[in-house]
Amino acid sequence: MKKTREAASGPELAAAVRGLLRRRGVQAAADELARRELRLGLRRPTLAVYDHAFHFIGGAQKYGLTLTSAIQDLFRVTILTNRPIGQREFREWYGLDLSSCEIKVVPLPFFEKLKVVHLDPSFVTREVENPFHRVSRESGRYDVFVNNSMNEMVYPLARESVLVCHFPERRPKSYFYADDYTRVVCNSRYTAEWIEKKWKFAPHRLLYPPVDMETDGAAGPKKKIILSVARFEPGGFKRQREMLAAFLRLCRARPGVAGEWKFVLAGGSNPGNAYLADLSDLAASAPAGSVELRVNIPAVELRALYREAAVFWHMCGLMQEDPGETEHFGMTVVEAMQNGIVPIVYDGGGLPEIVDDGINGFRVRSTAALLERTLALMRDSGKRTSFGRAAEEKSRMFSRSVFEASARTIFSEILESLRSAAPPARDR
C-alpha cells in the first residue's frame, strides 16, 4: 500500500525535494530523494568504501576489503581509492573476489604534486586547503559511505556513514570530522579505549579483524623455527631489530639449546628501506643459516612458514610509551595461533585481548623475558604442542566467518536505518 501511495506522488516528491533544496541545500535534497527511491524499491542501496592506502598491502586495507566482500550482496559497492589499483591486486594480495564492485579513483592533486608514495594525512595542516575534501564531496553521492582510512579528515556527506577506526592517531585538531560519522566501528577494545581518551566519545561497535590463515587440514610437523611476521616499518617500531639482536645473543650464549633453531623474519617493505638494510647487516653476523629475512613473499610461502614454525615472536610496543606505536590489535599473532604456533608477545596494546598469558601463549615486557620464555619452550616440545593447541582454540574467536557474520549484522542495521530518519543508537 505504501509503495502505491508514494509511487502515485511524483509531483509531491518533486515539491518536497525542491523545498529541501531551498531550505537545507543540495545534500539534504539528494538524501531525501535517495531515501524515497529506496523505500520504493527502485534501486539497490549504494555504498562506497574508501581508503587512501588501498594501493598498499596492509592489515587495515585487508580489514576494509574483507568487510566489503562480506556485504557486497547487500549494496551496489564502489571502492574509492586515490591511486589506481585493480581487482587483480586485491585477489592476489588478500584472496578476495570483489569483481561485483566498481573501483573509482579520486585523485588528490595536493599529494600528486608532492610526488609521495604514501598519502600521509599528517602533511595536511590548517595552513593548506584540505585535499581530502575531494573525497568528502564524492561521499555525498552514495547512500552509505565507509571510511576505512586512518584519516578522519574526510567529512562524510552520505546519510549513513561509518568510520572504521583502526586507531585514533591524531587528536582533534584541524579538519577533524570523526564525530560527524553516524557510526564508528573499532578493531579492538584497546582502540576503543583510546578513542574515548583522545576523541572523547565512545565508538558504536567493536569488530575484531578477520584472520584467515587456518591450515587446510591438520598442521604438519613443526620445525625448530621462531617466526616473526610484521611489516618492516622504516621507523622500526615493530621492533625487529631488538628481536634479532636478542636472538643473536641467545645463539652466542646458549648454542647448545638454541643451536638448531632458526629465526625467520617475514614482512612487507617498500624499496630503499634503510631499516631493512640495517637488519640485513645485523643478520649477516649470525651463525650460517640461523637467520632468514623474507621480504614481500607471496601468500603461499607465508602459509608454509606458518605451518612449519613452532614459536612466534611479536614485540611491537616494546620501549614505547606512545599508544599509537603499540600494536592496536595484532593480526599476525592470530595468524600464527591459527597454525598452532606458540605466541610470545609484548604485553601491551591490543595483544592482551588475543594472548592469555600462561594459557595459550606468553606476554612479556622485555627482550630478557622473551628469551626466558623462549628457552623454556626450546627445551620442552610437549609444552610447545599443548600451548600450540590452546592457541589454535583461542584463535577461532577471530576467524573470518565470525567477522563476516558481525559485519553483516552491522550493515543490515544500516540498511534498516536508511529507510527511516531515526539516528543510530550507540550500543557499545
Add this chain to the structure above:
Amino acid sequence: MNELEKEIQALKDELDRKREEIDDLKKLAGREIDRTFEAPLEEFSDRELDVYLKDELSAINDLAASRPDIRAVASARKTLGRPIALLKRKLLETTFIQLDVFLDKQIKFNKQAVTLLRVLHRRLTERVKALEDRIAGLEEETVLLRDRINEIAARQK
C-alpha cells in the same frame, strides 16, 4: 521507465548540476564543519610532545630574529594623520638605529639559545635511547647467564 522514475531522474540530474556548481564543502553540508580544538598538553605522549616541541622550537626560531616593524605605525586623525604618522616613523627610525646595535646582540643570543635547546633535546633523546638499549642488553645477559648456571647445577645433581 514510468513517470515517477522519469521525475526522479530529472531531479537527480538537477541536483547533480547544483552539486557541481558548489565549491565550498560547508555549503554542500549545509552547515559549518570546521572547529577549533585546544591541545591537551598534559595528556600528550612523549612522541606527541616531541612533535609539539619541534613545532614550537621552529616557531621560536622565527621569533628569535624579530625586529620592530615601523610599517604598523599609523594615526587615527583625519587631516593630520599622515604627517603625524610620518613624523612618528622618522622618530622611531632614528631610535631604531641606536637600538639596532643592542638588538643585533639580542637576536644573536636568541638564535644561539634556540639552537642550543634543539641540540640538547636531540642529545638527551639519543642518550635515553642508548641507555634503554644497554639496560635491555644487560637484562638479556642476566637471563642467559642464569639459564647457564641452572643447567650446570642440574648436571651436577
